[in-house]
Amino acid sequence: MHILIIGGGGREHCLAWKIAQSPLVDQVFVAPGNAGMGHVAECVDIGVEQFSDLADFAQKEHIDLTVVGPEAPLAGGIADYFMGRGLPIFGPQKDAARLEGSKVFTKRLAKKYGIPTAKGVEFSDQDYEQAKDYIGRLDEGSYPKVLKADGLAAGKGVIIAHTKQEALQCLDDFFIKKVFGDAAQRMIIEDFLDGYEVSLLCLYDGNTVLPMDLAQDYKKIYDGDQGPNTGGMGSYSPVPLVSRSIKEKILRDIVYPTCRGLQSEGIQYRGVLYAGIMVCGQNPHLLEYNVRFGDPETQAILPRLEEDIVPYLIACSKGTLDQKSMRWEPKKGVCVIIASKGYPQSASKGDPIKGLEHFNGDPDLMVFHSGTKNTGEGLVTHGGRVLGVVGKAETFKAARKKVYASIDKIRFSGMQYRKDIAARAEESGI
Ligand code: AMP
Ligand code: GLY
Numbered sequence: 001m002h003i004l005i006i007g008g009g010g011r012e013h014c015l016a017w018k019i020a021q022s023p024l025v026d027q028v029f030v031a032p033g034n035a036g037m038g039h040v041a042e043c044v045d046i047g048v049e050q051f052s053d054l055a056d057f058a059q060k061e062h063i064d065l066t067v068v069g070p071e072a073p074l075a076g077g078i079a080d081y082f083m084g085r086g087l088p089i090f091g092p093q094k095d096a097a098r099l100e101g102s103k104v105f106t107k108r109l110a111k112k113y114g115i116p117t118a119k120g121v122e123f124s125d126q127d128y129e130q131a132k133d134y135i136g137r138l139d140e141g142s143y144p145k146v147l148k149a150d151g152l153a154a155g156k157g158v159i160i161a162h163t164k165q166e167a168l169q170c171l172d173d174f175f176i177k178k179v180f181g182d183a184a185q186r187m188i189i190e191d192f193l194d195g196y197e198v199s200l201l202c203l204y205d206g207n208t209v210l211p212m213d214l215a216q217d218y219k220k221i222y223d224g225d226q227g228p229n230t231g232g233m234g235s236y237s238p239v240p241l242v243s244r245s246i247k248e249k250i251l252r253d254i255v256y257p258t259c260r261g262l263q264s265e266g267i268q269y270r271g272v273l274y275a276g277i278m279v280c281g282q283n284p285h286l287l288e289y290n291v292r293f294g295d296p297e298t299q300a301i302l303p304r305l306e307e308d309i310v311p312y313l314i315a316c317s318k319g320t321l322d323q324k325s326m327r328w329e330p331k332k333g334v335c336v337i338i339a340s341k342g343y344p345q346s347a348s349k350g351d352p353i354k355g356l357e358h359f360n361g362d363p364d365l366m367v368f369h370s371g372t373k374n375t376g377e378g379l380v381t382h383g384g385r386v387l388g389v390v391g392k393a394e395t396f397k398a399a400r401k402k403v404y405a406s407i408d409k410i411r412f413s414g415m416q417y418r419k420d421i422a423a424r425a426e427e428s429g430i
Contacts, residue, residue: 004044008069018303048070064314077094088318113258147174205317213304214238217235221233255273272292299388349381351380353386
């Protein structure tokens with residue numbers, strides 16, 4: 001088989017690495033890929049939004065399945081386009097991808113089907129004065145409030161306002177200054193939920209839901225969840241903090257009703273259904289849905305999958321998933337992202353990266369590239385998130401030790417990473 005993966009980050013490197021191990025697969029292509037993937041895949045210089053070029057390539061290379069990594073092409077209708085040309089694709093169509101592409105869509109769905117989520121009010125940019133009044137009438141005791149741009153905003157469209165002043169500022173940014181452009185034509189103002197976050201990624205083919213092991217990611221740049229949000233600074237899997245009964249509750253109260261809701265609305269969903277959950281006490285609430293594999297959750301989850309992933313991806317894309325569960329290694333997975341100088345406000349490029357030669361030999365130690373580039377001077381930084389180092393071991397303590405010891409050997413100017421990834425999981429003693 002020939003597989004094409006669309007995207008160019010750490011998630012796609014990890015997918016390529018896992019898919020290349022399949023005995024069913026002869027060749028993996030990644031468009032556009034990155035500098036680290038050469039050992040498992042051939043990179044093709046086509047952008048993720050160039051649907052017709054991607055489909056031409058898929059046709060020419062007899063691609064048996066195209067696997068979409070990022071959200072933007074899904075929200076833009078890549079699955080519809082490929083299916084229209086008779087090309088098999090893994091990822092939901094445009095109407096289903098609204099689960100990630102529109103927070104208003106998801107909030108309405110949650111309300112209609114009784115899915116627990118933060119209480120929210122929606123406004124359109126025509127309702128600027130009403131939104132201002134609404135914020136004006138909130139007493140200070142009701143803060144923090146969470147303001148969310150409706151559309152895709154590269155993970156930056158969610159603002160936690162601690163005061164009326166901050167909320168009004170954010171409203172102006174969304175509706176007057178248009179800092180997120182059309183992504184903030186509509187917004188939601190919702191209650192703040194206090195708890196801990198967990199990601200539940202499921203394969204869903206429109207009939208069968210197949211949950212993966214839980215993961216947790218770290219969105220803030222600095223240790224102790226300080227500083228601005230990023231694309232994700234690390235992850236780990238499984239999540240000892242979340243009991244089996246809470247996972248069952250997430251499925252029963254959130255994921256299954258969502259699937260039934262989609263069916264009732266006549267929306268067919270095929271792909272990864274990723275629920276971002278806030279667990280408050282014993283009660284999970286839906287924060288958001290993503291319609292794809294998470295980055296960097298994927299890098300902590302997939303190395304623990306004891307089975308070939310390819311039959312799952314094919315069955316999911318065809319609507320023939322019939323497995324009841326996936327088999328996971330008991331080993332713990334930890335992924336630490338190394339970012340470049342200035343991230344997340346900016347991203348230094350062109351800094352030479354040294355020390356990756358140490359990553360040979362240990363099958364439980366991997367490095368997945370994101371923003372890297374090969375030049376005449378060797379490998380250099382080429383983006384905000386640069387590398388993800390993943391370790392597996394019997395305990396979180398050993399997995400963390402493995403990861404951090406190998407990061408000590410990597411060097412590039414201005415490299416930054418969090419030192420506390422999976423620290424809470426380690427405290428659990430497992
Ligand atoms: P979202 O894109 O909706 O997942 O939001 C991004 C991040 O903002 C989440 O991962 C949470 O850390 C935070 N967040 C979103 N909604 C809320 C909420 N209602 N209460 C507290 N934190 C939230
Ligand atoms: N880890 C969060 C995301 O993939 O959106």
